[in-house]
Amino acid sequence: MERQQINNLLEKYFAGETSLAEEKNLRTYFKNTTNLPPEWEEYKILFAYFDSEKETKYEGEIYLPKKRNYKWVISISAVAAVIITLLLVFPPANQEVNTPKGNASQAAENAKSLFMMMGSFPEGSKENLEYLNELNALKIKGTKEKDSLENQQSEDN
Amino acid sequence: MDQRSFLVFINPLKDRIYRLSLRYLISKEAAEDAMQEVIIRLWKNRKKIKNYNSPEAFAITITKNYCIDQLKLKGNNNLRIVHNNFVGREQSLEKQIEAKDELKLVSKIIKTLSEKEQTLIQLREVEQLEYKEIAKILDMKETAIRVALSRARKKIRKKFLSIQRYGTTTD
Numbered sequence: 001m002e003r004q005q006i007n008n009l010l011e012k013y014f015a016g017e018t019s020l021a022e023e024k025n026l027r028t029y030f031k032n033t034t035n036l037p038p039e040w041e042e043y044k045i046l047f048a049y050f051d052s053e054k055e056t057k058y059e060g061e062i063y064l065p066k067k068r069n070y071k072w073v074i075s076i077s078a079v080a081a082v083i084i085t086l087l088l089v090f091p092p093a094n095q096e097v098n099t100p101k102g103n104a105s106q107a108a109e110n111a112k113s114l115f116m117m118m119g120s121f122p123e124g125s126k127e128n129l130e131y132l133n134e135l136n137a138l139k140i141k142g143t144k145e146k147d148s149l150e151n152q153q154s155e156d157n
Numbered sequence: 158m159d160q161r162s163f164l165v166f167i168n169p170l171k172d173r174i175y176r177l178s179l180r181y182l183i184s185k186e187a188a189e190d191a192m193q194e195v196i197i198r199l200w201k202n203r204k205k206i207k208n209y210n211s212p213e214a215f216a217i218t219i220t221k222n223y224c225i226d227q228l229k230l231k232g233n234n235n236l237r238i239v240h241n242n243f244v245g246r247e248q249s250l251e252k253q254i255e256a257k258d259e260l261k262l263v264s265k266i267i268k269t270l271s272e273k274e275q276t277l278i279q280l281r282e283v284e285q286l287e288y289k290e291i292a293k294i295l296d297m298k299e300t301a302i303r304v305a306l307s308r309a310r311k312k313i314r315k316k317f318l319s320i321q322r323y324g325t326t327t328d
Contacts, residue, residue, distance in 0.1 A: 014314065016307030020285055042317050049263035050282040058175035060189055062167065064160060065197055 003037075010043070027051065158203040166206070167196060170213060173284055174220045180279045181224035181272075191227065195220045214293040221276060221294065228272075266316045274309035281306055 009026050012018045018026070030036070030044040031051070158166070171192070178191035198219050199206065209215040267278055273295075280291045288299045295302070 014307060014310050016303035016305075016310070020287060023282075023285070042314070042321060045259040046263055046313065046317065049260045052260055053176065053264075053279075053283045054285075056172070056176050056179065058171045058189075058192060060192070062164070062171060062196055063193060064163070064200055 158206060163200060163203055166212060167199065167216075170216050171196075174216060176283060177217065177220050177276075177279055178224050180267075180275055180283075181221075181228060183268075187227070191220070191224055195223055198223065211290060211293050214290055217280070217294045218296075225272065262320065263313070263317065266313055266320075269316065270309055270312060273305065274312070277302065277306045278309055278313075 006026070006029055009018060009022055013023065013026060026043075027047045027050070030040070030047045033044075036044060174195055175188055175192050178188035178195070179185065182188050182191055195216070199216055202215075202219075206212045206215060267275060270278065276295065277291070280286045280294065281288075286294075288302055291297075291302050292299050297305075
Protein backbone atom coordinates (compact mmCIF):
# COMPACT_ATOMS: atom_id res chain seq x y z
CA MET A 1 0.00 0.00 0.00
CA GLU A 2 1.20 3.45 -0.83
CA ARG A 3 2.49 5.60 1.99
CA GLN A 4 0.17 8.37 0.95
CA GLN A 5 -2.81 6.07 1.35
CA ILE A 6 -1.62 5.05 4.80
CA ASN A 7 -1.17 8.67 5.71
CA ASN A 8 -4.74 9.39 4.72
CA LEU A 9 -5.98 6.41 6.66
CA LEU A 10 -4.07 7.55 9.72
CA GLU A 11 -5.66 10.95 9.48
CA LYS A 12 -9.09 9.37 9.26
CA TYR A 13 -8.17 7.06 12.12
CA PHE A 14 -7.33 9.87 14.49
CA ALA A 15 -10.47 11.71 13.47
CA GLY A 16 -12.51 8.64 14.43
CA GLU A 17 -13.72 8.16 10.89
CA THR A 18 -12.19 4.87 9.84
CA SER A 19 -14.28 1.76 9.39
CA LEU A 20 -13.30 -1.54 10.98
CA ALA A 21 -12.00 -2.72 7.59
CA GLU A 22 -9.81 0.34 7.22
CA GLU A 23 -8.47 -0.11 10.70
CA LYS A 24 -7.66 -3.68 9.85
CA ASN A 25 -5.70 -2.45 6.84
CA LEU A 26 -3.70 -0.16 9.08
CA ARG A 27 -2.96 -3.01 11.49
CA THR A 28 -1.75 -5.32 8.76
CA TYR A 29 0.34 -2.61 7.18
CA PHE A 30 2.14 -1.70 10.38
CA LYS A 31 2.50 -5.30 11.40
CA ASN A 32 4.05 -6.48 8.17
CA THR A 33 6.03 -3.48 6.98
CA THR A 34 9.65 -3.20 7.88
CA ASN A 35 11.71 -0.08 7.28
CA LEU A 36 8.95 2.22 8.41
CA PRO A 37 9.76 5.91 8.58
CA PRO A 38 10.85 6.65 12.18
CA GLU A 39 7.79 8.80 12.89
CA TRP A 40 5.61 5.79 12.16
CA GLU A 41 7.34 3.38 14.50
CA GLU A 42 4.99 4.43 17.28
CA TYR A 43 1.97 3.24 15.28
CA LYS A 44 3.57 -0.13 14.86
CA ILE A 45 3.87 -0.40 18.63
CA LEU A 46 0.36 0.92 19.19
CA PHE A 47 -1.31 -1.57 16.86
CA ALA A 48 0.91 -4.37 18.09
CA TYR A 49 -0.34 -3.61 21.59
CA PHE A 50 -3.98 -3.85 20.52
CA ASP A 51 -3.29 -7.14 18.78
CA SER A 52 -1.48 -8.55 21.82
CA GLU A 53 -4.36 -7.50 24.06
CA LYS A 54 -6.77 -9.44 21.94
CA GLU A 55 -4.72 -12.55 22.61
CA THR A 56 -5.57 -12.46 26.31
CA LYS A 57 -7.78 -15.42 27.05
CA TYR A 58 -9.78 -16.46 30.04
CA GLU A 59 -8.21 -19.72 31.17
CA GLY A 60 -10.43 -20.45 34.13
CA GLU A 61 -13.53 -22.55 34.37
CA ILE A 62 -17.04 -21.22 34.12
CA TYR A 63 -19.12 -22.12 37.12
CA LEU A 64 -22.83 -21.91 36.71
CA PRO A 65 -24.86 -21.54 39.86
CA LYS A 66 -26.34 -24.93 40.61
CA LYS A 67 -30.07 -25.22 40.33
CA ARG A 68 -31.35 -26.13 43.77
CA ASN A 69 -34.12 -28.65 43.78
CA TYR A 70 -36.09 -27.34 46.73
CA LYS A 71 -38.83 -29.96 46.38
CA TRP A 72 -36.28 -32.68 46.87
CA VAL A 73 -34.66 -30.98 49.87
CA ILE A 74 -38.07 -30.36 51.50
CA SER A 75 -39.27 -33.94 51.08
CA ILE A 76 -36.03 -35.34 52.51
CA SER A 77 -36.18 -33.05 55.53
CA ALA A 78 -39.86 -33.88 56.07
CA VAL A 79 -39.09 -37.58 56.14
CA ALA A 80 -36.22 -36.94 58.54
CA ALA A 81 -38.47 -34.90 60.82
CA VAL A 82 -41.10 -37.66 60.90
CA ILE A 83 -38.49 -40.26 61.78
CA ILE A 84 -37.04 -38.14 64.56
CA THR A 85 -40.51 -37.46 66.03
CA LEU A 86 -41.35 -41.15 65.95
CA LEU A 87 -38.09 -41.99 67.71
CA LEU A 88 -38.81 -39.44 70.41
CA VAL A 89 -42.42 -40.52 70.99
CA PHE A 90 -41.90 -44.28 70.76
CA PRO A 91 -38.36 -45.05 71.82
CA PRO A 92 -37.43 -48.53 70.70
CA ALA A 93 -37.81 -51.24 73.45
CA ASN A 94 -34.69 -51.84 75.48
CA GLN A 95 -33.01 -54.71 73.86
CA GLU A 96 -31.42 -56.09 77.08
CA VAL A 97 -28.50 -53.83 76.48
CA ASN A 98 -27.56 -53.65 80.16
CA THR A 99 -28.34 -57.18 81.24
CA PRO A 100 -25.37 -59.37 80.68
CA LYS A 101 -26.23 -62.53 78.88
CA GLY A 102 -25.51 -65.61 80.93
CA ASN A 103 -26.49 -69.10 81.68
CA ALA A 104 -29.04 -69.13 84.54
CA SER A 105 -28.22 -72.65 85.73
CA GLN A 106 -24.53 -71.83 85.69
CA ALA A 107 -25.23 -68.79 87.87
CA ALA A 108 -27.16 -70.92 90.35
CA GLU A 109 -24.30 -73.38 90.50
CA ASN A 110 -21.87 -70.53 91.14
CA ALA A 111 -24.01 -69.17 93.96
CA LYS A 112 -24.34 -72.59 95.48
CA SER A 113 -20.60 -73.16 95.53
CA LEU A 114 -20.14 -69.71 97.00
CA PHE A 115 -22.48 -70.55 99.87
CA MET A 116 -20.73 -73.85 100.34
CA MET A 117 -17.55 -71.94 100.94
CA MET A 118 -19.32 -69.84 103.57
CA GLY A 119 -20.16 -73.00 105.48
CA SER A 120 -23.48 -74.31 106.77
CA PHE A 121 -25.79 -72.37 104.65
CA PRO A 122 -29.23 -73.91 105.09
CA GLU A 123 -29.33 -74.63 108.86
CA GLY A 124 -27.75 -71.43 110.13
CA SER A 125 -29.86 -69.15 108.09
CA LYS A 126 -33.03 -70.78 109.26
CA GLU A 127 -32.01 -70.45 112.92
CA ASN A 128 -31.37 -66.75 112.42
CA LEU A 129 -34.75 -66.27 110.85
CA GLU A 130 -36.47 -67.91 113.79
CA TYR A 131 -34.54 -65.69 116.14
CA LEU A 132 -35.59 -62.67 114.18
CA ASN A 133 -39.20 -63.69 114.43
CA GLU A 134 -38.92 -63.95 118.18
CA LEU A 135 -37.35 -60.53 118.32
CA ASN A 136 -40.18 -59.01 116.31
CA ALA A 137 -42.71 -60.56 118.61
CA LEU A 138 -40.97 -59.03 121.60
CA LYS A 139 -40.85 -55.66 119.94
CA ILE A 140 -44.55 -55.67 119.22
CA LYS A 141 -45.27 -56.68 122.76
CA GLY A 142 -43.05 -53.88 124.05
CA THR A 143 -44.71 -51.18 122.00
CA LYS A 144 -48.11 -52.33 123.13
CA GLU A 145 -47.06 -52.02 126.73
CA LYS A 146 -45.65 -48.63 126.03
CA ASP A 147 -48.91 -47.52 124.42
CA SER A 148 -50.91 -48.63 127.40
CA LEU A 149 -48.56 -46.77 129.69
CA GLU A 150 -49.03 -43.60 127.71
CA ASN A 151 -52.77 -44.03 127.81
CA GLN A 152 -52.66 -44.35 131.53
CA GLN A 153 -50.64 -41.19 131.82
CA SER A 154 -53.11 -39.21 129.71
CA GLU A 155 -55.97 -40.48 131.83
CA ASP A 156 -54.17 -39.36 134.96
CA ASN A 157 -53.76 -35.92 133.59
CA MET B 158 -32.46 -20.81 27.90
CA ASP B 159 -31.14 -23.97 29.46
CA GLN B 160 -27.67 -24.62 30.79
CA ARG B 161 -26.36 -25.90 27.51
CA SER B 162 -27.53 -23.05 25.31
CA PHE B 163 -26.35 -20.61 27.98
CA LEU B 164 -22.84 -22.06 27.74
CA VAL B 165 -23.00 -21.87 23.97
CA PHE B 166 -23.92 -18.20 24.32
CA ILE B 167 -21.28 -17.39 26.91
CA ASN B 168 -18.36 -19.32 25.46
CA PRO B 169 -17.40 -16.96 22.62
CA LEU B 170 -17.94 -14.01 24.98
CA LYS B 171 -15.92 -15.14 27.96
CA ASP B 172 -12.57 -13.83 26.70
CA ARG B 173 -14.11 -10.51 25.81
CA ILE B 174 -15.71 -10.21 29.24
CA TYR B 175 -12.43 -11.13 30.90
CA ARG B 176 -10.37 -8.66 28.88
CA LEU B 177 -12.75 -5.83 29.65
CA SER B 178 -12.71 -6.71 33.37
CA LEU B 179 -8.95 -6.79 33.25
CA ARG B 180 -8.89 -3.38 31.61
CA TYR B 181 -10.87 -1.90 34.49
CA LEU B 182 -9.71 -3.87 37.48
CA ILE B 183 -6.04 -4.42 36.51
CA SER B 184 -5.45 -7.47 38.69
CA LYS B 185 -6.09 -10.92 37.28
CA GLU B 186 -7.74 -12.11 40.47
CA ALA B 187 -10.18 -9.23 40.47
CA ALA B 188 -10.92 -9.81 36.79
CA GLU B 189 -11.58 -13.50 37.39
CA ASP B 190 -13.91 -12.68 40.27
CA ALA B 191 -15.68 -10.18 38.06
CA MET B 192 -15.98 -12.82 35.38
CA GLN B 193 -17.76 -15.22 37.73
CA GLU B 194 -20.04 -12.50 39.04
CA VAL B 195 -20.96 -11.38 35.53
CA ILE B 196 -21.74 -14.96 34.53
CA ILE B 197 -23.98 -15.38 37.57
CA ARG B 198 -25.80 -12.17 36.70
CA LEU B 199 -26.23 -13.27 33.11
CA TRP B 200 -27.44 -16.67 34.26
CA LYS B 201 -30.03 -15.05 36.50
CA ASN B 202 -31.17 -12.97 33.54
CA ARG B 203 -31.05 -15.83 31.06
CA LYS B 204 -34.77 -15.68 30.38
CA LYS B 205 -34.46 -12.03 29.39
CA ILE B 206 -31.32 -12.40 27.27
CA LYS B 207 -33.20 -13.41 24.16
CA ASN B 208 -35.35 -10.31 24.35
CA TYR B 209 -32.39 -8.02 23.86
CA ASN B 210 -31.48 -6.86 20.37
CA SER B 211 -27.90 -7.78 21.00
CA PRO B 212 -27.35 -10.30 23.80
CA GLU B 213 -23.61 -9.77 23.37
CA ALA B 214 -23.98 -6.07 24.01
CA PHE B 215 -26.07 -6.89 27.06
CA ALA B 216 -23.31 -9.13 28.42
CA ILE B 217 -20.68 -6.45 27.87
CA THR B 218 -22.88 -3.81 29.48
CA ILE B 219 -23.30 -5.98 32.57
CA THR B 220 -19.54 -6.46 32.71
CA LYS B 221 -18.89 -2.76 32.39
CA ASN B 222 -21.43 -1.84 35.05
CA TYR B 223 -20.17 -4.46 37.46
CA CYS B 224 -16.53 -3.40 37.09
CA ILE B 225 -17.31 0.27 37.48
CA ASP B 226 -19.31 -0.53 40.62
CA GLN B 227 -16.34 -2.47 41.93
CA LEU B 228 -14.03 0.44 41.23
CA LYS B 229 -16.34 2.80 43.09
CA LEU B 230 -16.80 0.37 45.98
CA LYS B 231 -13.15 -0.33 46.47
CA GLY B 232 -12.07 3.13 45.42
CA ASN B 233 -10.52 3.78 48.79
CA ASN B 234 -9.08 0.35 49.39
CA ASN B 235 -7.36 -2.34 47.40
CA LEU B 236 -7.72 -0.97 43.94
CA ARG B 237 -6.40 2.38 44.95
CA ILE B 238 -3.31 0.64 46.19
CA VAL B 239 -2.94 -1.08 42.84
CA HIS B 240 -3.34 2.26 41.17
CA ASN B 241 -0.69 3.80 43.40
CA ASN B 242 1.66 1.03 42.46
CA PHE B 243 0.99 1.87 38.89
CA VAL B 244 1.70 5.55 39.38
CA GLY B 245 4.90 4.64 41.14
CA ARG B 246 5.98 2.55 38.23
CA GLU B 247 5.07 5.24 35.77
CA GLN B 248 7.84 7.38 37.14
CA SER B 249 10.35 4.90 35.88
CA LEU B 250 8.97 4.95 32.38
CA GLU B 251 12.37 5.88 31.01
CA LYS B 252 13.69 2.57 32.16
CA GLN B 253 10.78 0.90 30.46
CA ILE B 254 11.71 2.52 27.19
CA GLU B 255 15.28 1.44 27.59
CA ALA B 256 14.02 -2.08 28.03
CA LYS B 257 12.03 -1.66 24.83
CA ASP B 258 8.96 -2.70 26.74
CA GLU B 259 6.83 -0.53 24.57
CA LEU B 260 3.70 -2.64 24.73
CA LYS B 261 3.53 -2.19 28.47
CA LEU B 262 4.10 1.47 27.95
CA VAL B 263 1.01 1.70 25.75
CA SER B 264 -0.94 -0.15 28.43
CA LYS B 265 0.17 2.35 31.04
CA ILE B 266 -0.70 5.28 28.84
CA ILE B 267 -4.19 3.90 28.28
CA LYS B 268 -4.55 3.55 32.04
CA THR B 269 -4.16 7.30 32.39
CA LEU B 270 -7.21 7.91 30.22
CA SER B 271 -10.67 8.42 31.64
CA GLU B 272 -12.85 5.43 32.35
CA LYS B 273 -15.02 6.14 29.33
CA GLU B 274 -12.04 6.55 27.02
CA GLN B 275 -10.55 3.29 28.26
CA THR B 276 -13.82 1.53 27.58
CA LEU B 277 -13.95 2.97 24.07
CA ILE B 278 -10.38 1.96 23.30
CA GLN B 279 -11.02 -1.51 24.63
CA LEU B 280 -14.23 -2.05 22.66
CA ARG B 281 -13.01 -0.54 19.41
CA GLU B 282 -9.26 -1.23 19.23
CA VAL B 283 -9.07 -4.52 21.06
CA GLU B 284 -12.49 -6.07 20.53
CA GLN B 285 -12.98 -4.37 17.16
CA LEU B 286 -16.67 -3.81 17.59
CA GLU B 287 -18.78 -1.78 15.20
CA TYR B 288 -19.85 1.67 16.32
CA LYS B 289 -23.41 0.42 16.33
CA GLU B 290 -22.59 -2.23 18.93
CA ILE B 291 -20.55 0.15 21.07
CA ALA B 292 -23.46 2.58 20.96
CA LYS B 293 -25.74 -0.11 22.39
CA ILE B 294 -23.30 -1.11 25.12
CA LEU B 295 -22.56 2.41 26.28
CA ASP B 296 -25.96 3.83 25.51
CA MET B 297 -24.33 6.63 23.52
CA LYS B 298 -24.86 8.04 20.06
CA GLU B 299 -22.50 6.90 17.34
CA THR B 300 -21.33 10.43 16.58
CA ALA B 301 -20.50 11.02 20.23
CA ILE B 302 -18.53 7.77 20.25
CA ARG B 303 -16.53 8.82 17.19
CA VAL B 304 -15.68 12.15 18.74
CA ALA B 305 -14.66 10.64 22.09
CA LEU B 306 -12.65 7.90 20.42
CA SER B 307 -10.84 10.40 18.22
CA ARG B 308 -9.90 12.36 21.32
CA ALA B 309 -8.70 9.23 23.13
CA ARG B 310 -6.57 8.12 20.17
CA LYS B 311 -4.97 11.54 19.93
CA LYS B 312 -4.26 11.56 23.65
CA ILE B 313 -2.51 8.22 23.42
CA ARG B 314 -0.43 9.40 20.49
CA LYS B 315 0.51 12.62 22.26
CA LYS B 316 1.57 10.89 25.46
CA PHE B 317 3.41 8.21 23.60
CA LEU B 318 5.35 10.74 21.55
CA SER B 319 6.27 12.86 24.53
CA ILE B 320 7.61 9.82 26.35
CA GLN B 321 9.43 8.55 23.29
CA ARG B 322 11.05 11.86 22.54
CA TYR B 323 11.66 13.35 25.96
CA GLY B 324 11.32 10.41 28.30
CA THR B 325 8.80 12.24 30.44
CA THR B 326 5.06 12.15 30.86
CA THR B 327 3.32 15.40 30.11
CA ASP B 328 -0.35 16.07 29.90
